[in-house]
Amino acid sequence: MTDRTLNKTEPRYTAGLAGFVADWSSDQRAFKNVSWGKAMMWILLLSDTFIFGLFLVAYMVARSSTPETWPNASEVFALHIGGADIPLILIAIMTFVLISSSGTMAMAVNSAYRRARGPTALLMLATALLGAGFVGMQAFEWSKLIAEGVRPWGNPWGAEQFGASFFMITGFHGTHVTIGVIFLLLVAHRVWRGDFDLDRRNWLSRGNGDYESVEIMGLYWHFVDLVWVFIFAFFYLW
Amino acid sequence: MVQTPMRHPPQARTAGHHEGQQHPIRLYLLVWGLLFVLSAASYLVDYMQLEGGLRWSLIVIFMMLKAGLIVAVFMHMAWERLALGYAILLPPLIILILVVIMVLESDYTLLTRLTAFGAR
Numbered sequence: 001m002t003d004r005t006l007n008k009t010e011p012r013y014t015a016g017l018a019g020f021v022a023d024w025s026s027d028q029r030a031f032k033n034v035s036w037g038k039a040m041m042w043i044l045l046l047s048d049t050f051i052f053g054l055f056l057v058a059y060m061v062a063r064s065s066t067p068e069t070w071p072n073a074s075e076v077f078a079l080h081i082g083g084a085d086i087p088l089i090l091i092a093i094m095t096f097v098l099i100s101s102s103g104t105m106a107m108a109v110n111s112a113y114r115r116a117r118g119p120t121a122l123l124m125l126a127t128a129l130l131g132a133g134f135v136g137m138q139a140f141e142w143s144k145l146i147a148e149g150v151r152p153w154g155n156p157w158g159a160e161q162f163g164a165s166f167f168m169i170t171g172f173h174g175t176h177v178t179i180g181v182i183f184l185l186l187v188a189h190r191v192w193r194g195d196f197d198l199d200r201r202n203w204l205s206r207g208n209g210d211y212e213s214v215e216i217m218g219l220y221w222h223f224v225d226l227v228w229v230f231i232f233a234f235f236y237l238w
Numbered sequence: 239m240v241q242t243p244m245r246h247p248p249q250a251r252t253a254g255h256h257e258g259q260q261h262p263i264r265l266y267l268l269v270w271g272l273l274f275v276l277s278a279a280s281y282l283v284d285y286m287q288l289e290g291g292l293r294w295s296l297i298v299i300f301m302m303l304k305a306g307l308i309v310a311v312f313m314h315m316a317w318e319r320l321a322l323g324y325a326i327l328l329p330p331l332i333i334l335i336l337v338v339i340m341v342l343e344s345d346y347t348l349l350t351r352l353t354a355f356g357a358r
Contacts, residue, residue, distance in 0.1 A: 013319065023321035031322050042326050053333040057340055065344035067351050074284055092281045099277060103270035106312050113260040215259060215314070222312045226305055232277075233301035237284050238294075 041216045045223045048176075052227050055169050056234055062161035071157035073236045077141070091236050094137050095228065098177075101130035102225040105218045112214035117191060120214060124188035127221060131181040138174045142167075169231055176224050187217050259314045269311045276304050 013032050014022045024030050031039045063070050074087040081089065108123035145166070149156050152164040187204065190196065191214065196205040204213040280300040283293055310316040315323055 017320065020320035020324060023319060030325070032319060034318065034322055039322070042322065046326050046329060049330045050333070053330060054336075057333065057336055060337065061340050061344045061347075064341065065347035065351070067348060067355070074287075088281065088284050092277075095277050095281070096274065099270070099273045102273070102308065102312055103266065106266040106270070107263065109259070110261065110263055110266060219313055222308050225312075226308045229301055229304045229308070233280065233297050237280060237297045 035212060037212065037216050038219070041219050045219065048223065048227075052169075052172070052230070055172065056230060059165040059169060059235065062165055063159070066159045066161060068159035070159050071155060071162045073238070076145070076157065077236065088236060090137060090141055091232065094134055094141075095232055097130050097134050097137070098225050098228050101127045101134070102222055104130065105221045109215045109218045112191070112211035115197070115209045115211060117194060117197065120211070121188045121192035124184050124191065124214070124217075128181045128184040128188065131177050131184065131221075131224075135174055135177050135181065138170060138177075142170075166235070169235060173224070173227055173231060176227070180221050180224050183217060184221065187213060259317060261311075261314075261317075265311060269307050272307060273304055276300050276307075280304075 013019055023032055026032075034042075075085075077091050078085040078087045079089045104123050104126045108120050108127060111119040111123060150163045150166070152167055154160045155163050190204060191211075195202050196207070196211050196213070197209055198205075198207045200207045205211070277300075280297060283296045283300070288296065309327075315327070
């Protein structure tokens with residue numbers, strides 16, 4: 001394994017800005033001490049950043065170029081609980097659920113690097129359950145809005161572009177969460193089964209306690225949470 | 239040559255992986271708590287019906303703080319080498335240029351719509 005030979009002769013790298021220049025102008029690898037798996041996940045996330053960035057810019061254009069009034073998110077997403085309309089409450093709960101899932105994922109990564117197989121799998125399972133809960137609440141929100149007459153081409157409250165922006169942005173984010181849940185379950189299952197502790201290379205792991213895939217999975221999951229931070233601010237609060 | 243500080247505790251440097259990111263649980267819990275507080279704060283901005291510049295600036299400040307905490311601590315960017323950090327974090331900034339262009343463009347579209355279809 002090239003990686004393991006690298007490990008033995010791993011040189012001390014230059015720190016700071018000089019190190020940045022040295023890394024980028026060096027042979028073979030620009031990203032020292034970052035595995036290809038992690039580097040590729042970061043590059044995927046970078047391209048995803050552009051996709052969501054462009055969705056949000058498109059939403060901004062739709063909203064700021066229309067003379068119609070934009071539906072008030074605070075009222076549109078209010079829920080009637082206990083005889084009073086609580087503004088934005090479902091979205092707030094969804095936000096807390098997703099942040100909690102990010103927390104459990106961070107703990108899973110921590111357990112993974114301690115090679116605690118059980119806790120890692122269980123924490124990833126908890127993350128997946130919270131993620132599934134988030135998607136469930138989003139499905140509820142979609143059905144509620146569709147029942148109230150929101151369509152991509154119109155809605156009862158104002159600017160027609162509201163529906164298109166809403167379904168596109170939250171739909172794409174929800175798809176990301178769903179994919180994340182599926183992969184979390186998959187990785188958690190393999191961790192639980194002990195694949196990562198085998199004395200041989202296998203899918204997702206170099207074996208012998210190489211739990212890096214859990215961290216890479218975590219990168220994706222935290223990114224999903226990160227995107228929600230921006231959607232929450234720009235779409236729901238703005 | 240400046241040496242990088244030891245970022246990996248001993249157990250993460252042993253066989254199999256030399257690129258692990260092991261950090262204290264306390265730090266994760268602290269960030270988790272901070273994210274909860276910041277989310278609650280941004281929800282309160284809406285709940286208390288703050289308006290105008292105060293609303294926008296609070297929303298953006300809380301958003302940037304949350305994003306920064308997630309990327310730096312949960313995604314470990316604070317401990318990665320600058321080569322990776324710059325490659326990932328700088329390119330998205332060009333979206334800001336697109337934002338500026340599109341703000342100008344949508345102002346123009348709005349003006350055209352008001353002129354052509356009448357003010358409301």
